[in-house]
Each structure stands twice: as structure tokens, then as C-alpha cells.
Amino acid sequence: MRVCGFTIIRNAQRFDYPIVEAILSVLPVVDEFVVLVGNSDDDTRKVIESIGSSKIRIYNSVWDDSLRKGGQVLAVETDKAMDLIGPGFDWAFYIQADEVIHEMYHPAILDAMNRWKNDAQVEGLLFDYVHFYGDYNYIGDSRKWYRAEIRIVRPNIGIHSWKDAQGFRKENRKLNVRKIEASVFHYGWVKPPEKQQAKQQYFHKLWHDDRWMQENIPDQPQFDYSGIDSVAMFAGTHPAPMKERVLAQSWKVEIDPSKKKLSFRYKFLMLIERITGWRPGEYKNYQRID
Numbered sequence: 001m002r003v004c005g006f007t008i009i010r011n012a013q014r015f016d017y018p019i020v021e022a023i024l025s026v027l028p029v030v031d032e033f034v035v036l037v038g039n040s041d042d043d044t045r046k047v048i049e050s051i052g053s054s055k056i057r058i059y060n061s062v063w064d065d066s067l068r069k070g071g072q073v074l075a076v077e078t079d080k081a082m083d084l085i086g087p088g089f090d091w092a093f094y095i096q097a098d099e100v101i102h103e104m105y106h107p108a109i110l111d112a113m114n115r116w117k118n119d120a121q122v123e124g125l126l127f128d129y130v131h132f133y134g135d136y137n138y139i140g141d142s143r144k145w146y147r148a149e150i151r152i153v154r155p156n157i158g159i160h161s162w163k164d165a166q167g168f169r170k171e172n173r174k175l176n177v178r179k180i181e182a183s184v185f186h187y188g189w190v191k192p193p194e195k196q197q198a199k200q201q202y203f204h205k206l207w208h209d210d211r212w213m214q215e216n217i218p219d220q221p222q223f224d225y226s227g228i229d230s231v232a233m234f235a236g237t238h239p240a241p242m243k244e245r246v247l248a249q250s251w252k253v254e255i256d257p258s259k260k261k262l263s264f265r266y267k268f269l270m271l272i273e274r275i276t277g278w279r280p281g282e283y284k285n286y287q288r289i290d
Contacts, residue, residue, distance in 0.1 A: 003113060004033065004034060004091075005034070005094075007023065007081065009036075009044055013042040014041055014042045015191075015195060020047060020050070020241070021100050021242050022097055022100050023035065024241040025100045032057060032085075032086075035048050037060055038063045038077060061080055065205075068205055074161075075160075075165045087156065090154070091154065094168075095184075096165075096188075098188035099184045099187070102183070109152075112152075112182075124168060124175040127183060129183060129186055130183050131188075132187050134190065135253045139231060143269060149285070150167050162285060167285040178288075178290050179288060192250065193224075197222050200217055225255065228255065229260065229262055230257075
């Protein structure tokens, strides 16, 4: 079995992306890893080169900054990265720049890829998600966070990135996937407040025009983490590649998990989910076949 990892990245230092940790967390389960580096205002390429792995192949790209609707440019770049995967690979493992895989899941991931390698009906593998918020002690636990997404797909069969690159499709239909017992740790909402605010001011430009930005993104030096609707304390361990980053945290976010900012309807829907495991109205960009 041969596996190729792939990702895109731009301005890793400027917006404090844990891209090194993301790549390191996947390297043990892949044979090669494609990194498509966008035109950056910092030393992003040098950051990737510093990893020093012979598995990594680095390419350059120029993002089309005129694509300011629905995060389309992210899908365009993700497709470009996937197109760089050569022939002979059974699986392609996609990881975003703020996602990290815990090493405890490596055996399950390898087992799943081996188990369904020759089952052409299985077009992708589905992961659970853990979304961190504010700092490394809190996780978002309301309905606003997506619970699962595809991160492993079959390369070179016409699969493409969908909308803002959160997931994948083939010929605009949902992929047939198998669920595996592994989670993606998502750290996109864990940054120093000034870095998070800078990211918001830039990142929303990939979705919206200038008028929307002026009306919805406050002009302030730091991001206000207090607006979250619901969090829980994180009780597990972080992936090994994240150890230094977690220890080096230089800011503190104070959130009381017992205080929820939820409407009665939201509380009712979350109660249903907690009791039954069913999330009414959940968006699923995949078709489970297990």
C-alpha cells in the first residue's frame, strides 16, 4: 500500500499556523507528502524546508486573490496540490494547516487504509473532529462545529475539493465513505488574540467582499474570545508534535464552561443529540456506506 499526504499553506508565520505539527503528525503513515506553498509575506517555504524529511516534496503556487466568494480559492489550491500526487498511490491523506493527528490514531488509520484498499466502493475515509477554542484547554461543544469530515481519499479517480475545501466530491456527488475510529484535532481557533484577529481580517476576504468585511469584522487589535456560545474542558492529551507549542502558550483565555449562550431551541437540539447521538439538520458532505 502506498499513501501520499498533501496540504496547502500560505503565510504560516504571519497567521501562526501549526503547519509543521500538522505535517509531522501525518508523516509516519505516508510514503510521500506534497506541500503546495502559496505566495507568502513571510518565510513559509523555509519553515516547511526546516522539517528536513525526505518524504516531503515542496511546490510553489500563486493564489488568485480575486476569488472572494465562498472560500473558492482554497478549493482551487487544494485541487492543485492533489494534482501533484503521482501515479501508484492507493490513498491521498489531506491535512489542513491547522489540523493535527494524534499518534494514538495511527494504527487505526493504517488498518482502515489496508482494509479498504481494494474495495473500490470506498472512495474516502471519514474522521471525527475535536475543535479547540481560545487556548489548548477548551473545546467547542455546540452544534456550530462540524462533527466529521473526509480526510483520506482515493487519488487520480476524479475526486475534487468541494466549495471551501472542507471536504471532497466526485462529479459533484457525495463520496461513499467508511467511518474510522480516529479524530482530527482542529486548532484553527487557538492563537494569540492578536494573531487570531489578523487571521479573521485576512481570512474572511476569501469569502466576502469589502463591504461585508467593514460591516462584520471589527477593527480592533485583538480577537474577543468571549463570544463563544458553549465550550467544554479538554480532558485528553495533545498530539506529540504539539507538545512544544502547547507548553509555549503565552496568552490566557478565561471562559466558564458552565455558562452557555444558547437559545432554548439550541439547548433542546443539543439535548436530543446528547441523548440519542442524532444531530437534527446536520449537514453531511458524504455518504456513509457502513
